[in-house]
């Protein structure tokens with residue numbers, strides 16, 4: 001069996017779109033009216049974007065800004081929600097991660113549609129929470145000998 005080696009995971013380029021989170025919207029994620037809460041979707045985007053930022057920063061990051069978060073269509077309980085993310089800007093200590101969220105009415109893959117878009121800015125921080133310089137960008141797959 002071809003098993004993933006957790007000690008040597010594949011490294012993917014953070015500037016290329018990645019599926020950064022995949023989750024089913026649950027009844028606990030609804031607001032008082034029974035619709036999926038916008039804050040829940042924003043939280044999923046922050047978590048997913050954070051994985052790209054942590055990868056690029058090779059360590060701790062803090063969310064410093066959320067820009068242009070657009071809710072394009074409602075998410076319903078039971079929807080399969082996918083968060084795609086890519087880094088679109090790297091500064092000295094900060095970076096911008098573009099987010100697209102798509103939803104699928106289970107079990108119909110044809111129902112897949114975009115429900116949100118946003119740009120998140122993360123800052124690489126040290127142990128004291130102060131900004132630190134971003135390391136050189138690690139791109140492409142890590143090649144391992146069989």
Ligand SMILES: CC(=O)SCCNC(=O)CCNC(=O)[C@H](O)C(C)(C)COP(=O)(O)OP(=O)(O)OC[C@H]1O[C@@H](n2cnc3c(N)ncnc32)[C@H](O)[C@@H]1OP(=O)(O)O
Pocket residue numbers: 062063064065090091092093094095121123125129130131
């Ligand atoms: C309150 C909350 O719980 S929000 C959710 C979790 N997030 C946090 O807790 C973060 C709270 N904020 C912080 O701790 C601080 O603002 C920090 C550590 C993120 C940044 O500290 P600052 O003193 O603002 O750092 P500084 O002014 O040097 O800016 C650092 C970088 O962030 C960028 N930046 C700062 N504020 C913003 C902003 N509002 N929008 C975009 N970029 C910003 C700067 O341009 C700079 O980028 P660069 O180094 O690539 O040129």
